[in-house]
Amino acid sequence: MILSATTVGIDGKAVKVEADTQGGLPNFMVVGLPDAAVQEARERVRSAIKGAGFEFPRGKITVNLAPADLKKAGPGFDLPIAVALLVQTDQLAGELCQNIYFIGELGLDGSLRAVKGTLSLAKVAKEVGADYCVVPNANGAEAALVEGLKIIAPKSLQELIAHLTKVKVLDPVSGSAPKRVNYEALDFSYIRGQAQAKRAMEIAAAGGHNVLLIGPPGSGKTMLARSLPSILPELSYEEALEVTTIHSVGGILPADAPLQLTRPFRSPHHTTSTVALVGGGSIPKPGEVSLAHCGVLYLDELPEFPRQALEALRQPLEDGIVTVSRAAQTVKFPAVFTLVASQNPCPCGFRGDLKRSCICSPANLIRYERKISGPLLDRIDLHIQVARQDFKTLRIDGEKAETSQNIRRRVLRARKIQQKRFKKEKISANAQMHPKLVTKHCQLEDSSQALLQQAVDQMHLSARGYIRVLKVARTIADLDQSEKILLKHVAEALQYRNQPEFN
């Protein structure tokens, strides 16, 4: 029996591989709920065993993957199946393979290829106290992130056999200090003008608020969104491991960066399917919202997304988690992210522009606004108008704008205050406050109360709008290092109120 593992959601689960050979007509069967990729393993294993210079057993071969009720996905079983067959046919001594975990896809010549989710799989080996874990060479650094687990990372089946039989012993992969990949995000200093929008992005970063950027084409909405990760706090080691695990299962972990230290920035196109956006599938895979975990999900041209996809965002936005239910199992994927959405103010793009006039019909305008549901907008705390900048502001020889590094310093200070505030809660930022916490932490003085009262009356601010203003005001006060929410904080928060028709 050979030990291996499969992923369920982002968790690894132990799997035992047993092989049996009998005489009779040639037949190769894999049983125990394997998916198509595991079935294809038969051809790869057959060629790889021959390619590595061993003999492929004749007759009837049965490979059993246990436990039977666990759905097993992916090509990672190639290696344990091949090893099990070599042991079964006495080409390799079984004692040499005991208490070792095997994961890897085989090429036809016996070479070992990278598989998804190695980090989750290696964690299983650690949990059950395996002597060591064998993974494809390309996954070695990733698996070595599991502390206290010995990793052997051969390039091929041949290398592995030479190692097991002590003909040529391989050195374990050393857990090298993870490389910090530079932020790919744009720097705020490249964006000229847009003082109000930048300030709003700073508030978003400081309090974890979701943002909607509304402005005409070419005004810099995409630039602002792409710059947001550059002012977010760095990932903690635990967060980095979690992000890496999700990206590995999702198959998007870059080969040269085994540990994801940068905050994810995901920008799915509006034609992306709902499943790709929120996760799912017959063998559940993480969606864009989970790949954006701990980072930013950017939805450009928000009204172009199908309504169904936007509706599906509501659960993750509320709970920070995606639940995918299948007959066989229920899988949960983490999905705590900051949503940045952008859109034009109207189909033609010039509504509210001072220099050009909007040519959209009233009916068109209403249809455009209806595309995005109230409940989704309700989860977006900051609605920001991004105006077109004039030439004087845009001149590249003009005054230099503030760098992301500077802005980030203020963000970190505000985050620290929140860490203290929510020490005993399960949340980390103001945006996640539930009503009870809002009551506790967002008390206003009389003058501020009066201003807000006036706004509720004049702007027809709804109850949800009111709570939203309070949360944003809390973050603005934190940026100001003020324990109390003052009149000026409320006044600024009111500026990020959307148009009345969106309420």
Ligand SMILES: Nc1ncnc2c1ncn2[C@@H]1O[C@H](COP(=O)(O)OP(=O)(O)OP(=O)(O)O)[C@@H](O)[C@H]1O
């Ligand atoms: N404030 C700005 N400072 C410097 N460059 C800018 C600014 N605004 C826009 N640009 C330039 O214009 C280009 C387009 O900006 P961006 O893609 O962010 O616009 P957008 O608002 O997303 O437009 P669209 O609605 O068409 O998607 C940028 O690549 C940048 O070169």
Ligand SMILES: [Mg+2]
């Ligand atoms: Mg854009």
Ligand SMILES: [Zn+2]
């Ligand atoms: Zn228009």
